[in-house]
Amino acid sequence: MKATHLYLLLHVFLSASVLVHTFEPFTTALVVGLGATLGRTIYNYLHESCDSKWIALNATGLQVDLENKMFGQHIASRIILKAVNGFITNDNPKKPLVLSLHGWTGTGKNFVSQLIADNIYKEGMDSNFVHMFTSELHFPHSSHLDTYKSQLQQWIKGNVSNCAQSMFIFDEMDKMHPGLIDSIKPYLDYYDKLDGVSYRKAIFIFLSNAGGESITQTALDFWKAGRAREEIELKDLETLLSLAVFNNKKSGLWHTSLIDKNLVDFFVPFLPLEYRHVVQCAMAEMKARGHRPDRGVADQVAKDVVYFPKSERVFSVKGCKTIQSKLDYYL
Known part of the structure; x- marks a missing residue:
């Protein structure tokens, strides 16, 4: 839709530029003004500005x-x-x-x-x-x-x-x-x-x-x-x-x-992450890559992560930081 709108704007703008050379002075001034306005419209459409069109909380x-x-x-x-x-x-x-x-x-x-x-x-x-x-x-x-x-x-x-x-x-x-x-x-x-x-x-x-x-x-x-x-x-x-x-x-x-x-x-x-959270990170990363989330793969990845304290292995030492690279090995 955006590409279509841009095409139409460019088409009208270029048409106005051609028309400048075919009309008499008064009409030419009008067309030039129209072209300048369209130029600004195109610029604002493409370039980020500090207004609600570009900045608004969702x-x-x-x-x-x-x-x-x-x-x-x-x-x-x-x-x-x-x-x-x-x-x-x-x-x-x-x-x-x-x-x-x-x-x-x-x-x-x-x-x-x-x-x-x-x-x-x-x-x-x-x-x-x-x-x-x-x-x-x-x-x-x-x-x-x-x-x-x-x-x-x-x-x-x-x-x-x-x-x-x-x-x-x-x-x-x-x-x-x-x-x-x-x-x-x-x-x-x-x-x-x-x-x-x-x-x-x-x-x-x-x-x-x-x-x-x-x-x-x-x-x-x-x-x-x-x-x-x-x-x-x-x-x-x-x-x-x-x-x-x-x-x-x-x-x-x-x-x-x-x-x-x-x-x-x-x-x-930000609390340290547990095994279950690392699994969730792996599942989310698979989804983000366009893969169907596989719990088995997520478990394999999570088991590869280092946890602490060493005896209880409760929290991931690096949280979910290494999940992306580890997934490359399993996918």
């Missing part, structure tokens, strides 16, 4: 994705759905939405960031208004910290000036230089505008392995007590998590004023 889509694609993360799924929905539907938020996602590798932090982007931006992670920063790529040298601070401030200011509803994702926060993230504190605070720019509609997501020990220990304690992981609530983890992150000298959030000033809206824990 709340139902986000809920379905969290339910069907996120496994073993009942706390994270619930928090993210409510936080994102509440923020986007608020026409006058008092500050940007700031989410800090924590847990071991392979538990779904990067993946859920993608789901959020996919259900807000028409272009998803490829949107011009979604920006990903990775510590080792963008901020590799501690000796350049002051330069990084200045660059980061300019990047964020420039992108929010271009589109108020921008999203910024900071991966590997546990590897980020302490103090760097504090340079953007003013943009996350309760200000109406800073130098004429409002940051209130932006979204900031921090991804980190920091705090993973506290989350895992809590999950293990529940398991040892014979309690279901679904009984774990945010209140069982949030305080422990924020303290663990704040006091971790290897974390980009170490002694950060973002925590001290309560600018992080939610510390979102």
